[in-house]
Amino acid sequence: MQPLDLVRLIADLCSRMKLAYFVTGSFASSYFGRYRTTEDIDVVIELPSWQVREFCEAFPQPDWYVSPEAAMDAARGPGTFNVIHAPSALKIDVIVFDGSPFNESRLARARTVQLPGGGTAQFSSPEDVILSKLVFFRMGGSEKHPTDIAGIFQISGQELDLVYIEHWSLMLGVKDQWTLIKRRLGLP
Numbered sequence: 001m002q003p004l005d006l007v008r009l010i011a012d013l014c015s016r017m018k019l020a021y022f023v024t025g026s027f028a029s030s031y032f033g034r035y036r037t038t039e040d041i042d043v044v045i046e047l048p049s050w051q052v053r054e055f056c057e058a059f060p061q062p063d064w065y066v067s068p069e070a071a072m073d074a075a076r077g078p079g080t081f082n083v084i085h086a087p088s089a090l091k092i093d094v095i096v097f098d099g100s101p102f103n104e105s106r107l108a109r110a111r112t113v114q115l116p117g118g119g120t121a122q123f124s125s126p127e128d129v130i131l132s133k134l135v136f137f138r139m140g141g142s143e144k145h146p147t148d149i150a151g152i153f154q155i156s157g158q159e160l161d162l163v164y165i166e167h168w169s170l171m172l173g174v175k176d177q178w179t180l181i182k183r184r185l186g187l188p
Contacts, residue, residue, distance in 0.1 A: 001085050001087065001088040001090055002088075002090075003027060003038060003039075003040075003041055003090060004115060004116065004117070006041045006085070006090055006092055007023055007027065007041055007115060007121050008115060008119050008121070010023075010041065010043050010092055010121075011023075011115075011119065011120065011121035011122065012119075013055070013058050014045060014122075017051060017054060017055065019045050019046055019047060019051065019055075020045070020046040020097070020107055020122075021043055021044060021045040021046065021122055022043070022044055022106065022107065022110035022122045022123055022124045023041060023042070023043050023121055023122065023123045023124065024042045024043065024044055024095075024106075024123075024124040024128070024129060024132055025038070025040075025041070025042030025093070025129075025132070026038040026040075026042070026144075026148060027041050027042065028042075028123050028124050028126075028129045029129050029133065029148040029149075029151065029152055030148075030151075031113060031123060032123075032126035032129060032152045032155060032156045033126075033148060033149075033150075033151030033152035033153070033154060033155045033156065034148075034150075034151030034154060034155065036144070036147075036148065036151070039089070039090060039091065040090065040091040040092065040093050041090075041091070041092045041093065042093045042095065043092060043093070043094055043095065044095045044096075044097055044103065044106070044107070044124075045094055045095070045096060045097060046096075046097040046107070047071075047074075047075050047094070047096050047097070048075065049072060049075040049076055052068065052071045052072050052075050053068065055071065056068045056071050059083050062086060063085060063086055063087055064083065064084065064085060064086065065082075065083075065084040065086055066081070066082070066083045066084070067081060067082075070082075071094070074094065074096045075096055077096065078095075078096035078097065078098040078099075079096060080093060080094060080095050080096065081094050081096075082094070101171075102131070102168065102171070102172060105128070105168070106124055106125070106128045109124075109125040109127070109128060110122045110123060110124055110125065111123055111125060126152050126156045126159070126160060127160055127161050127164050127165050127168075128168075129148075129152065130149050130152055130160075130165055131165060131168050131169065131172060131174070133145040133146075133148050133149050134149070134169060134172070134174040134177045134178055134181070135172055135174055137174075137177050138173070138174050138176075138177050146180075146181055146184065149181055149185075150181075150184070150185060153185055153187075162187075165178065166178070
């Protein structure tokens with residue numbers, strides 16, 4: 001099992017269950033930017049509590065571990081829970097859609113991407129990946145987030161909607177982090 005296999009699996013499951021979703025985090029930043037190894041897949045899913053049981057049953061033991069209680073708590077919260085593939089120790093971090101204006105925008109802007117080796121999945125737009133990375137950079141300061149952002153600019157920079165990033169960086173309270181990243185990248 002490889003991370004890409006997890007993406008295919010979650011995309012197929014969400015499609016079958018008619019759940020809105022998008023892949024985000026480091027896997028998405030690697031898709032739009034420079035590749036970086038990651039042991040987990042971050043996915044935002046609009047998962048109502050009445051579908052939690054069916055979702056969890058799609059990951060049978062002993063190969064999979066998911067706590068139905070944690071999943072239900074996350075669906076009611078909203079919050080997060082994990083799905084772990086035991087043989088590979090790979091993990092899906094499920095972030096239950098919270099209906100916030102930013103997540104509404106992210107969901108509306110999600111794009112269908114072709115996966116290497118076949119299949120498709122919904123991915124957060126590169127602008128929204130950048131904004132999420134800015135939020136995490138503000139929270140923890142890890143240099144992996146600016147590095148991921150730089151990779152997205154290197155590969156997808158010409159296609160990015162900078163006005164959108166400017167707007168949401170202000171709305172999300174990450175304007176200072178965005179200014180710092182722009183300075184590092186030599187952007188006006």
